[in-house]
Every structure is written in structure tokens, then in C-alpha cells.
Amino acid sequence: MPNDKYANMEEKLWILEDLNMMYIRQIALSLQDSDIQKKIDHEIRMRDGACKLLAACSQREQALEAAKSLQTCSTRIMAYMSELQRMKEAQVMQNVPRRSSDAGPMDERLPCKGKVAISDLRIPLMWKDTEYFKNKGELHRCAVFCLLQLGGEIFDTDMVIVDRTLTDICFDNAIVFNKASPGFELRVELYSCCSEDDYSAGSTPRKLASKLSSSLGRSAGKKLRAAMEPGPCSPVSNGGASPLLLPVPSVPGPKYHLLAHTSLSLSQIQDGFRTHDLTISGNEECSYWLPLYGSMCCRLVAQPYCMTQQMMSGCLKVKQCGGDPQSWTNVFAVLKGTSLFCYHRQEDVEANVEPAFTIGINKETRIRASEKDPQSKVQHICISNQYGGEEVTHTLTAESREDTHRWMEAFWQHFYDMSQWKQCCDDLMKIELPSPRKPASITPKQGSLYHEMVIDSTHDLSSTVSDILARRMQELELRSQLGMSPTWMSVFEENDTKPAAFPRQCNSRLSGHSPCSPHRRPLSPASPPCCPRLGLLSSDASLTSDSDSHCSTSPCCHHRGWPEPSLNFPLLSSSPFGLRPRTLSLDAKLSTLRGRGYGGGGGTFQCPCQPPPSSRLSPLPISSRSPLSQRSTQTTLSCSSSTSSNSSSNSEGSHSPESSEGVLFSRPSPARRSLRNLRARLDPRNWLQSQV
């Protein structure tokens, strides 16, 4: 049974991992280094946590984040392990008796460490123009993040979701590495993971299944296949294989793969932005592939400690050359950065008072020890600088020979540091930590009006719709030439919304009204009702009386119907024809709302004509309300067989079909929106119906 085999394998892996841990602990103990031990333990616990989270979470976003932490933890563990190994080896090497000729390294001068900061990473993408400008089709998205490693420190950036509408991948994080030596190697790795389809175990959601079944193109199919069978381009990379550490037992869920990497070093440091080349792994067939341009732009700066910290300080006597041989000045000197600051008193340093004078110490400075002063038997230190064309020399005297020695040592070290850090010591480079910003707002991808309306399904739909209608009312009032608004309003207010359980026929006679004829037409019982539609009009007799408001009612039959269970839309129907386009879109929106509110998923579809006609025909001139609980469908105009109806009302009947494009649902509630998931956009299209 494959299941058993898997379980067995997993068990074995876990056992071996425990053994590994014991081995690691032994090494750490023998090195008496509990620091790394603690770090490794911490990372292992983090990794376990990430694994559990990955197994438990259901949301794609969470899974991606958890997989990212898993990747980071694994990399850190590997780094610590290798460091531990190296330390062990070093210790072993030390214990081996050395020959005297090897006694060099002990005296070698080590350059000072420094801080290295990398920020504003930007990786341009190179989409094919056909891809980039495509407006429809699935948006293939990848989740990417960068892993930055320097020495023993590993940091990851935030995760960014990339799709074909982005031109660059930007990481806003600024990452600072402490304790970097001048010979550092900053390794930048870009990991990506396909974030769209859910290939993990478990039944695919119905939406996805239907999407797959209906729209699996060639490239999508290839990707699907590639993801299903881990081939050469999808190595299991969480944990990786290393001789020291066994690969992590793979957890179901999204896996990140290495997409590109590069190494930065001292020569690439510059106080500004620079472009570096990326080495790309993977090819087009991989699911995690992104068309990278091949380069990366970032700001890499370094602050060696010699520039930011006091390297040496003490009391000195300084004399400017060329001056009075007796004019020695007592100063408290501080060696920092590219200068020797000379303060009058030691307290001035903390008080931030300006130094008395400053002697520049840079690459062009020459420092030498002069011969012993015959009188004081103390060596002087001469510092010469070139200012302009002139050479200025300062002579320093320390209080004792040891001090002199220490100062010389400090100067040598300082020069050595500057030679090692090269361009970083010319000027102090600024490391900026970005101020905490609020997370970027989700930019709605679509720009249509449908999306502007955010209507929470928990709100009372009827009141929301009333608001909308009231607003429309106001607009119409301004424009209306038919003067029917007042009548409408009364009708509107009278209507009490009460969705009936079954539809009722509306009166055909409404369609019988011509826009211009104010007469009321008697409806014979035999004449078939016309619009079995919803939301038909008012039961208010005043409407059907001879008044201009009639004109308003007829168009209602013309418009596409909307499944409006309780609210009548006299408003919409009576809109002057000039406003029709907007009305139609509002119709669509409102019908969707209605449908969502009342139909819900699984509302039973009830056709207006379904109930036996005998009980439904209302021969009264006053049309009855016909609340319907229908699903959000756009039923079109129906009707028409009514003979007495005028041509205008019926001509609409067979007009163009409802090519209502799938009415888009409103944005989800803020809780879901916070997922930063652009998938919160479209529900499947409405199920169109056309009248023929």
C-alpha cells in the first residue's frame, strides 16, 4: 500500500532527524558554544510550527506565508549547521600541533566589521506584450520573496504576489546585516511559487473544477502537468538536500522553488542604485516560472565600524608644524571615521560640542613616528595631510610610550580598515530604515461601476436598495419631463416588501399601455397576462388612472426584468428613455443584489409562469404585485402575446437578448478583503436567459 510506505518513510525521516539533532547538540556542547545551539533550537521550533501551520491552514495566502517561513527556517538551520561544522573543524585544526612557519595567522591584522544594508530591491519582468496587455483569461499568479544571506545571518523579504499586470517585482524591505567583514558575500535568492491552482491533496473546489474543465488551454495544461509530476524543474526545495541535514519531510502545500540568485560583494557597494545580473534557474515549463528580465536593481550600502565608532581616544598634545615649537595644545582626541577630532576636554565629546580642530585621516594621510625627542625621550607622531597644494603637518605627543604605541597601532589599524573597506570609507553612507507604512491598499483591478458599489450582504438589502432608488429618484426628478415622480414616490413608499413564496402573475395590461395614450384599457380575463414578470407595478389605482404616469409603466415591461421579489421598480421603468443605458446597468446591479439577498445560493428558481395559470390570472385592471423569489437571473422581457398591447411595448420583447454580461458581484466584506487577495472579485457569471 503506498500509504503505508509513505508513513514508514516519514517515520524513518523523523527518527533520522532526531539523531541529527543529537549529533548537532554534541558538537555544540563540545565547542562549548551554546549560542548557536540556542539558535538552532529556536529555528527548529519555528520550522515545526511552520509545518503545522502549513498542514492546518486552508487559505492560500496563509499557506504561502507559512511555506515562506518554512523555507527561511530551513535555510537558517542549514547555515547554522554549517557554521557549527566549520567551528568544529577549526577547533580540531587548532589542536593539531603546528609548525613554527605557520605562525603567521595569529598576528595578522583583521579588518573591522561593519554594517551592510540592502534596500529597495527591484526585479524587472519581461512579459511578452501579448501577455501583458491581455485583458481576459486567468491571471496566472506567482508568490515570490527574496532570501538574503550574509555570513550567518539570513533574512527574508515580504511575500509579493506577481501576475502579468506587474512590470517589476518590488520589495520594500530594508535589510541590515551587522558584523559583516569587508570580504562579505551577500547572496540574494529569489524564490517563487505558483499561487493559483490548488494542486494539493483534497477535492478541488467546484468553481475550480468547472474552470479547469472548461478553460484548460495548452499552456495551462502544461503547467498542470508540470506541477503534478515533480520533474527537473520542481525540486523539493524546502530543506534541500545536504550531507549534514536530511531533507525535511515534505509537507503538503505550496512549495517554493529557486527562481534566480546572485551574489553581491564589496565592489558592488555604492551610495546609490545599481543594477546587478541575476542567474536564473528554471525554465518556461516550470509552474513557478516568471519571465525575468535578468537583472536586479537595489541599493547596497555599508557602514564599517571604523566610520561610525570611536576607534581610539585619549589625551594628546598637538602642535601644528611651522608654529611655535612650544605651543603644544592639550586635547582629548577621538579617532573616528575619516578624522581625528580634537576636543578641548573629554566632556565635550558627550556634550556634542564642536571639536577644537579636526585633523583629517584618510587615504592620503601620512603618519610616521619621528625620532625620539632628545629632551623628553618620547616619540612624536607626525600626521601630514595635503590641503590643496600645501602640506600641513601636525605633531602629536602622547603621555607615555605605551600610549604612543597604542596610538600608532590604532592608526595602522585604521588605515588597514580603510584599505579593506575601500570606497565605503570615503564618506559615511546612510542606512535608512523605512518608516512603518500602512499596508498598500488593494487596487481594484476592474474599473467598472459595478465594483464601486460595495454592498454587504449582511445589510438590509431593501434599505440599501431604497437608498439607491431614492438617489435615482432625485436625479430623475430633476430631469423628468413626465412629471410622474410624485406619483411614483407614493407608490414606492406604499410598497411593503414582503417576498411572497410564489410568484404571481402581473398584469398584462400594463403592457397594454402605450406611452402616449393615457387611457386605461380594460383587461379581459382571457387575454393572457403579459409580463409574468417581477416587480411589476403598482397596485395603486392612481397609476392606472388617466394620468401621464401610465407612460411610465409601459416601459417597465420593456426592460429586462429583474428578479425583484418585493420592491417594485417603478422608478426604473419610468425612467425617461434618455436615461435608459444607466437604468439598465442599475437594473442589473440591483437584480444581482436582490438575487443575492433573497435567492442566495440555492434559491429555488421559480418561473413566473409556473403556478397554474388558473389561479394566477388577475383580470383586474389593477395589476398585482408580483414579488418573486427568483435567483439572480436576468429574465427578459417577456411577453408579448398580449394582443392589445401596442407595438412599442412588445417590440422590445424580442429585442436583443440580455446580453447582460455577467453582472459582477460587489466586493466582499472588509474581513475577507484584508486577505490581500485579488481573487475576491468575480463570482461565476449569472446564468443568462434570452427570450426568443
Next chain:
Amino acid sequence: MSFVPGQPVTAVVQRIEIQKLRQGDKLILGFSIGGGIDQDPGQNPFSEDKTDKGIYVTRISPGGPADVANLRMGDKIMQVNGWDMTMVTHDQARKKLTKQKEDVVRLLITRKSLEETVRLQLKSMLS
């Protein structure tokens, strides 16, 4: 009424001939259709198999030509004047039905009750 890919579709069908009615300058049939391969089949209230993307009759105007011809709501339209309707988009189906040059459409429809009827008949015949 569902189909298995690769297997021929079999169904008990009925032929219905509808004479179009002239209304103004249009010829209408008096019913509404829903479905199509570009629509979401899960929202079809009439289909037995929720993956069926066929064209279904969703509404009949009472007294209209379709009603008179005994088309019923919930019928699945298999053919229209010889054109297949089982694998068409919504708009294609609508076009085939609303050709203004034709004043009669001959539909091939299927409905669940037909099968039932046939089965019952068979039973009664055999028993």
C-alpha cells in the same frame, strides 16, 4: 440527459414544431432559453445533471406560440431546425432560434417525463 464524453448521447426525444408569431416587425416564439457552453451549468434549475451545458427552456409565455405547440418549461432543446443545440454557446442558440427569415422552427426536445412515459408504456406493454 447527461453525457459521457466520447459516448453518443441517447435520449427520448419529441419533435415540436412552433410557428412563429409576428409581433410588430419581429417574429417571436414566446419562450426563453437558458444555458450554453459559456454559462455556468450549476445555476440551471432544470437540469438533472448540473454539469449539463445544454440549452433549456426556462420560461414559456402562456398562450404564446411555444405554449400552443406544447413546449414545456424545463425541456432541453437538442436541435433547432437540424442545428445541434447540445454544444453551443448561449448566443449561438439564441441566434438559431431567432432567424427572422424563418417563420417556423422545428425543435427536437427531451424531457425527463418522456423517458418515464416510455418506460411505463414499455412496462405496460410487456406485462
